[in-house]
Amino acid sequence: MGDSSWGYARETLRMTAGLLVWAAHLAIVYGIVAMACARGHAASVTVAWVGAVTVASLLATSVILVTAVRQLGRGGDSRRFLDAVTAMVAGFSLIAIAWDGLPALFVPACPG
Amino acid sequence: MTSYPNPLPRPKEELAELERVWQPPSGFGIVTAVNNTYIGIYYVGTAVLFFLLAGILALLMRVQLALPENDFLAQDAYNQVFTMHGTIMMFLFAVPAVEAMAVYLLPNMQAARDLPFPRLSAYAFWAYAVGGLFFFCSLLFGVAPDGGWFMYPPLTSYQHSPGIGADFWLLGIGFIEISAIAGAIEIAVGVLRTRAPGMTLDKLPVYCWAMLIFAGMIIFGFPAVILCTALLEIERAFHWPFFIAEKGGDPLLWQHLFWFFGHPEVYIIFLPAAGFVSMIVPTMAQVPLVGYRWVVLALIATGFVAFGVWVHHMFATGIPALSLGFFSAASMAVSVPSGVQVFAWIATIAKGRLRLSVPSLFTLGFLAIFTLGGLTGVMVAIVPFDWQVHDTFFVVAHFHYVLIGGMVFPMFAAFYYWIPTASTRPLSETLGRWFFGLMFVGFNVTFFPMHIMGLLGMPRRVWTYPAEMGWGWLNLLATAGAALMTAGVLVFLADLLRNFRPFGDRNAGNVWNAGTLEWLPNGNYASRSIPSVASRDPLWDQPHLAKDVEAGRYYLPGAPTGKRETIVTSPIDAQPQYLLQMPGPSWPTVLAAWSTAVFFLMLTVKLYWLSIIPGLAAVAFVIRWLWETDPGYYHPPVDVGGGVVLPVYATGPVSHSWWAMIVLILVIGSIFACLVFAYLFLWTVSPDVWPAATGLPLPDLVWPLASAGLLGLSSVVIALGGRALARSWHWLVRGAVLVAVPLPGLALWAELLGQWRTGLRAPDSGYAAVVYMAGALQGTLVVVVAIMALYTLARSLCGLLDARRRATYDNTMLLWHYAVGQGLVGLALVHVTPRLLG
Numbered sequence: 001m002g003d004s005s006w007g008y009a010r011e012t013l014r015m016t017a018g019l020l021v022w023a024a025h026l027a028i029v030y031g032i033v034a035m036a037c038a039r040g041h042a043a044s045v046t047v048a049w050v051g052a053v054t055v056a057s058l059l060a061t062s063v064i065l066v067t068a069v070r071q072l073g074r075g076g077d078s079r080r081f082l083d084a085v086t087a088m089v090a091g092f093s094l095i096a097i098a099w100d101g102l103p104a105l106f107v108p109a110c111p112g
Numbered sequence: 113m114t115s116y117p118n119p120l121p122r123p124k125e126e127l128a129e130l131e132r133v134w135q136p137p138s139g140f141g142i143v144t145a146v147n148n149t150y151i152g153i154y155y156v157g158t159a160v161l162f163f164l165l166a167g168i169l170a171l172l173m174r175v176q177l178a179l180p181e182n183d184f185l186a187q188d189a190y191n192q193v194f195t196m197h198g199t200i201m202m203f204l205f206a207v208p209a210v211e212a213m214a215v216y217l218l219p220n221m222q223a224a225r226d227l228p229f230p231r232l233s234a235y236a237f238w239a240y241a242v243g244g245l246f247f248f249c250s251l252l253f254g255v256a257p258d259g260g261w262f263m264y265p266p267l268t269s270y271q272h273s274p275g276i277g278a279d280f281w282l283l284g285i286g287f288i289e290i291s292a293i294a295g296a297i298e299i300a301v302g303v304l305r306t307r308a309p310g311m312t313l314d315k316l317p318v319y320c321w322a323m324l325i326f327a328g329m330i331i332f333g334f335p336a337v338i339l340c341t342a343l344l345e346i347e348r349a350f351h352w353p354f355f356i357a358e359k360g361g362d363p364l365l366w367q368h369l370f371w372f373f374g375h376p377e378v379y380i381i382f383l384p385a386a387g388f389v390s391m392i393v394p395t396m397a398q399v400p401l402v403g404y405r406w407v408v409l410a411l412i413a414t415g416f417v418a419f420g421v422w423v424h425h426m427f428a429t430g431i432p433a434l435s436l437g438f439f440s441a442a443s444m445a446v447s448v449p450s451g452v453q454v455f456a457w458i459a460t461i462a463k464g465r466l467r468l469s470v471p472s473l474f475t476l477g478f479l480a481i482f483t484l485g486g487l488t489g490v491m492v493a494i495v496p497f498d499w500q501v502h503d504t505f506f507v508v509a510h511f512h513y514v515l516i517g518g519m520v521f522p523m524f525a526a527f528y529y530w531i532p533t534a535s536t537r538p539l540s541e542t543l544g545r546w547f548f549g550l551m552f553v554g555f556n557v558t559f560f561p562m563h564i565m566g567l568l569g570m571p572r573r574v575w576t577y578p579a580e581m582g583w584g585w586l587n588l589l590a591t592a593g594a595a596l597m598t599a600g601v602l603v604f605l606a607d608l609l610r611n612f613r614p615f616g617d618r619n620a621g622n623v624w625n626a627g628t629l630e631w632l633p634n635g636n637y638a639s640r641s642i643p644s645v646a647s648r649d650p651l652w653d654q655p656h657l658a659k660d661v662e663a664g665r666y667y668l669p670g671a672p673t674g675k676r677e678t679i680v681t682s683p684i685d686a687q688p689q690y691l692l693q694m695p696g697p698s699w700p701t702v703l704a705a706w707s708t709a710v711f712f713l714m715l716t717v718k719l720y721w722l723s724i725i726p727g728l729a730a731v732a733f734v735i736r737w738l739w740e741t742d743p744g745y746y747h748p749p750v751d752v753g754g755g756v757v758l759p760v761y762a763t764g765p766v767s768h769s770w771w772a773m774i775v776l777i778l779v780i781g782s783i784f785a786c787l788v789f790a791y792l793f794l795w796t797v798s799p800d801v802w803p804a805a806t807g808l809p810l811p812d813l814v815w816p817l818a819s820a821g822l823l824g825l826s827s828v829v830i831a832l833g834g835r836a837l838a839r840s841w842h843w844l845v846r847g848a849v850l851v852a853v854p855l856p857g858l859a860l861w862a863e864l865l866g867q868w869r870t871g872l873r874a875p876d877s878g879y880a881a882v883v884y885m886a887g888a889l890q891g892t893l894v895v896v897v898a899i900m901a902l903y904t905l906a907r908s909l910c911g912l913l914d915a916r917r918r919a920t921y922d923n924t925m926l927l928w929h930y931a932v933g934q935g936l937v938g939l940a941l942v943h944v945t946p947r948l949l950g
Contacts, residue, residue, distance in 0.1 A: 046434075088406070102437075
């Protein structure tokens, strides 16, 4: 049953969950800044929103990472491989989200 | 003692039957061949032809730039030449070449007899070959596009490019994109569903992983360029102002959509090349790849992060600084997975003992050149540095290091490596070494000076330059390098002429002692029997595998149903699920592709009425081609060996056709998602043309509600028809289809009439254009599902549809429900959003 078409879809979503959070994070922070600058919103509020979204994304990815790490080493070769890749993807995503969010600490939101 | 699925000796007639079933057509009928060993080679050959043509264009440019104030090419001709060079290299060489290699390699590497949709591969190939040649010929008539391979409006819109050059690009490339997507569907379903039994995802060759991610990137990346080419063509033809700032459009919308495709495109062509390298390096070092899991991680990570870097092509467009910061960071992050792969290859080389053959030389050349390109990539990811070198030759140097280093060198490594599987003779080591030497030296002499030219301020895309700028000697040097590369390519062609002998009964064999399944002894039917796999390098780990497979000891040693077959396996653990009967050579497929190409050509040269003829012919040929598919359970289940008895048909989620439909829906959904982005983007930048600012009323809610009601009703009727089919109530099924067919069209009519009655006209503003575009996209989908439903009805009337033989109905129903879903979201977008956002 786990190797059905739907099972595969579920497995793909699980394996790439970290990167899906990364993608959502980038899309949301980009949207926030684009909107804020187009409509002249306050820079401090914008940066606060970006920070909040980044922290929430880091938390979500951490949960994925911890869950995947707990699964590690169980089942046959195939299962172990899928769990290991899930954890590695989540680990990479954690760093990528932090790295992408970092400019909010140093760069002004909109051109002066 | 190993136990095999099938005992020896095999019946004598078994092999003869297998050969008969897979016999390629002869004479002129050879153009109808659909087998991967034929289509793959036609496809690669055509891609190489376009490489040569675009290479000649590059030489013309180098001759023009060799000296200051040169008049070898006039400015107009130069503009056409650089546009065509980039366009052909990216769309007609790079993407088709890697798809072509996949069509050829994947089935062999996975021990499938062919990819699951051989006629789709043939259609994709012929559409690309004929369409691509039409496109190239525009240059011969002086009507080629001249706005750069990225075709930025407003330069390329109707005011500034009134001829048909831009239309050639938009329609020609739009057409080629359809071919690329067809290939991606084939590859995605092929990798996931037609593997050797036991080839679980952890035992999948890295190349197959790379092609799976590649296909995923095409599925989500190409829709952006399909949408933006459609928008620009509509702006040019009907003056709907998507990109015209004075009317609330925005040229930057094009840049966002184009680069959302354009940057992943670089990785779309790099990942397959990285896949080649991950196969070649272990063989040449004679040790398994080091860090398999890390390499898979790198491929997946690249597939995602590549979509988060498109704005780095737009650093100089005035986007907010913080946004630039996000994309600058992502642009640096994307180099990490590439670095992981480079270290894995170096570690593999260090662990084994590298045989310095021609594929190894090209691989080492790739490592050196691509790494340099990657480093300059990190440099231009830094915003202030990018501002300095933006639109200079530094960028030209950077992307040629990445593209030629990252794709062309691995491609030639792959040619030298895999040609022994396709030819009775391998290519020459001596000529190959000359080829590599000339290419490596020639490449660096051509492109390294361009870094310096760029730093000295030489802009891109200039047809000439004054002598006092001091760029002359660097340009002359670059041109000399181009001559060396040309000599190298000529040596390669000589080697091909001398040694490449495809389509024979035998091949050169496992000349490198490789460990993967494409090196099994094979014929037109691929391997004699389909092995079960227990490791990543089965030929290394099971020393008798090749002999046993050839003897017919493994699965499916013959053609038990008397037709071309392959085993469809489960997506994760590759357990056999059913036997897929595959279609053979077909004229309708080829004629459909040719008709489609002529249809697009006629649209380009504005023969709109005449284009109806090839358009209808294409639809008719596709229907004729499909008519023989969906055979039903007419054959009893087959014992393929080892007690594995497989049904000879499947429908619903287990079926390969259902998977293809899901992938197609992802493509269509991505196009629609790009339109949603376009709508929101234009609202962000031009709220002054939105109803809240203009005072133009929104349609009365009765219109969208009626539209939504009709859409929902159509879905219910089609679903009820599906239930009726399960009970074989055929007249009810036919009635349901007939009732459902007009409903989505009526729904669209209600929506458009509602908009029209408010006085909204598409050419008036960016808002109006994008609202009607949502209708136009929905309209396209409505026509497609209507044709599919009527086709299903025709099959029902001919007795080809019943309670069990229902893949046609199930797949039509799937797309139908998607079309209804997209229609409902579209209605919410154009009616709810402006009420909420103002």
